[in-house]
Amino acid sequence: MQRIANVDRNKTTIALEALNGSSRSNLYRVNADIADIKRKQDDESTYRDPVLVKLLGWQRSENVLFKYFPDAVNYGTARARCSGYPRGRLATKVLRDPQAVRDINSRRYVDVNEDVTQPWVGYVDLVVEGTFKWADGGSTNHATTTWHGGQPDDAGGNEDCVEILTTSAEKVYLNDLTCSDHRHYMCEVDIYS
Structure with a gap:
């Protein structure tokens, strides 16, 4: 696995990983991480995190x-x-x-x-x-x-x-x-x- 981004959010680490093409379980984990990031969209502290802002498609x-x-x-x-x-x-x-x-x-x-x-x-x-x-x-x-x-x-x-x-x-x-x-x-x- 190749690490793309690691964002520390209130002692919770959201890790997004790129797949090396060999594991379906990795795909499910990445999809779950992306879903978790989208849920955080409703948390106003998310707007102060430039990495999450970009991942969610917002511009500053x-x-x-x-x-x-x-x-x-x-x-x-x-x-x-x-x-x-x-x-x-x-x-x-x-x-x-x-x-x-x-x-x-x-x-x-x-x-x-x-x-x-x-x-x-x-x-x-x-x-x-x-x-x-x-x-x-x-x-x-x-x-x-x-x-x-x-x-x-x-x-x-x-x-x-x-x-x-x-x-x-x-x-x-x-x-x-x-x-x-x-x-x-x-x-x-x-x-x-």
Whole structure:
């Protein structure tokens, strides 16, 4: 066996091992270790461990971790899933961080030719029509986020939720959409050093 990573977590060692191809029991043990790591995703101390963060697919941006989820769900489901993480919510702060926006663009999360990939974010006008608010209470005007041409348009009088419509090297372009539509989504969690 070749050791890939050894992470000390509260006197518990999680060992991930690469298989040398000769043992099925090793495969089961590695799968069990991976399942254990995924269960730790709900433990907020996990977010301070850079190895586990990477293994779980999260990216870091200042004091926030963010992750793109390729499950097509409505806005309410996306918001609930993101809120299920400690200090979690749909993406807000990460969209106002220039470096994170460049990372989102370079990973090509958004495919303009496939609507469902355009992820939900935490920006809505559910309380007062036409007054969009970030889920974290952050500033509504920022250099890295802007409305796509002609947006918001509240088409059909029922577009209260927001998706990332497209990206450029330095900006995220937003679009208002009916909350019942199905889209991928992007979560973030606050972390503190």
